[in-house]
Amino acid sequence: MLNEALNAVIMGLVEGVTEFLPVSSTGHLLLMDELLKFKGPEGNVFEIVIQFGAILAVVALYFSRLWHVALEAPKSAEARRFITVVLLAFLPAIVIGAAAHDFIKTVLFNPMVVAVSLIVGGFAMIYIEEHAPAPDTTSVETMSYKTALLIGLAQCLAMIPGVSRSGATIMGALALKVERKTAAEFSFFLSIPTMAAATVYDLYKNMAHLTADDGEIIAIGFVVSFFAALVVVKTFINFIGKHGFMPFAWYRIALGAVAVGALIAR
16 A cells, blocks of 8 residues: 555656646556556546646636636636636537547556557647747637637547647647737646546446545545646746747657566667
8 A cells, every 4th residue: 555655646746747738648658657657547537637726726726717707707707708718718628528438548547548549639739839829828718719729629639648748738828829828828728627537537427437535536636736737837927928838749759668668678
């Protein structure tokens, strides 16, 4: 149990650090599963649920803004538009995620898919960084419904482990003329309903297989990922403002190449 708890701490740290970086937290968790020989609850429930711990860090850090939107919604068109664009972007994930859930878990959740996705996603990020059009959307409140829906469709690419939910949404937003800081913040806000739904759905699908020990392991990873993500979210936006996304793209390509080599050689 002690070894499993230590592995849960490591996995929680990896999740919290990578959830909001465009490097694929799910991909990193699956590779860590392989490296640590970590055997969590059935159906990758651990890997999904601890992601929601990281998402709660966004709720904590942006609580005043989210609370303001909730209070102002009845009387403010801007607040209502904020809620509408987030929910509209969330819609494709509900439909596609529910329809493809079993296929994703049984076919795509494997290290080689992760490794290849990391490499392909890295090159895609480089291309978008170099060719993204000039932005014309500078706040979530002024985002068009069409743009929100297209970002939501881009998010669905992240159902392939290794693609990165934040990477897909941010890169999609940049390609759709959304300013960098707004793209990152919208990705954060969109993560709240997306990961809440994924967590509830996975717990529901696997509840019969979970034990008390599973609950303890999940709780450890959940708490660690929350606090790790608090640190990362605070620094991420400042970092991309100075350095852009190229460092993450090359990191993805390097990690993916090492992973492919290791998986072929084993």
